[in-house]
């Protein structure tokens with residue numbers, strides 16, 4: 360497995376909580392972190408991926424881990440609303456995600472010997488509609504956050520764009536670049552509806568609003584925390600959105616960031 364691919368075993372092997380910028384054991388320097396948060400459909404994943412490629416960085420889509428966990432809970436019949444049941448699953452599964460190139464997500468379920476490729480399955484409505492049930496649990500979030508920090512620290516990459524809901528505030532509050540990417544609900548629904556066949560824009564809008572409402576009960580990703588740069592892509596096309604992220608990275612005062620450019 361190359362440095363472009365990360366294996367994240369059960370969170371038990373993750374390091375103790377700390378800054379994502381903490382150096383990995385055995386690695387001389389920690390990767391530069393670009394932390395990006397935002398609501399559903401704001402463009403976090405696609406824009407972050409394109410920006411990461413241009414920067415020569417990896418990309419860690421933390422939502423994919425929450426989605427994979429929800430998928431695993433649904434597959435195994437674990438009660439998504441019971442924190443102990445989800446924690447037990449977290450201790451027994453294996454999760455892998457690629458950090459470069461096309462995203463690939465695999466899970467080894469407890470007791471299974473072979474991995475399941477869940478890259479497509481975790482994007483289905485059955486998972487999107489349930490994922491907030493597993494992400495609501497504080498201890499689950501702590502374990503996944505440790506896993507994210509371990510993946511980044513062990514990546515061997517010069518930098519990683521890490522995106523989600525609480526990256527700028529909880530996972531990597533000390534990252535040299537922190538962005539909150541947003542767009543109006545109508546624009547987000549319009550973009551998302553363009554990807555889905557057979558689902559109306561109105562239904563997509565209702566789903567987005569419902570998921571954001573559940574998720575904001577746990578973390579605030581609608582308002583930039585102090586020091587976080589707001590990038591509103593409502594009136595930006597895809598290319599302009601990528602450039603807006605690159606501009607924030609290039610404007611960052613950190614010597615470490617400048618050195619990596």
Ligand SMILES: Nc1ncnc2c1ncn2[C@@H]1O[C@H](COP(=O)(O)OP(=O)(O)OP(=O)(O)O)[C@@H](O)[C@H]1O
Pocket residue numbers: 397398399400401402403404405406422550551554592595596597598600
């Ligand atoms: N500025 C933009 N202009 C046009 N389309 C965009 C723009 N930004 C993103 N998109 C498109 O909007 C859709 C949603 O983007 P993306 O999946 O990256 O959002 P997200 O914030 O990661 O969503 P989720 O949190 O639901 O995973 C994609 O089809 C993407 O290509």
Ligand SMILES: Nc1ccn([C@@H]2O[C@H](COP(=O)(O)O)[C@@H](O)[C@H]2O)c(=O)n1
Pocket residue numbers: 399400421422423425426490491494522523524525526570574
């Ligand atoms: N840092 C994060 C990332 C995600 N979540 C939860 O996962 C869901 C799916 O995330 P997407 O980015 O793929 O839309 C999201 O709705 C949250 O419930 C999270 O809590 N924290």
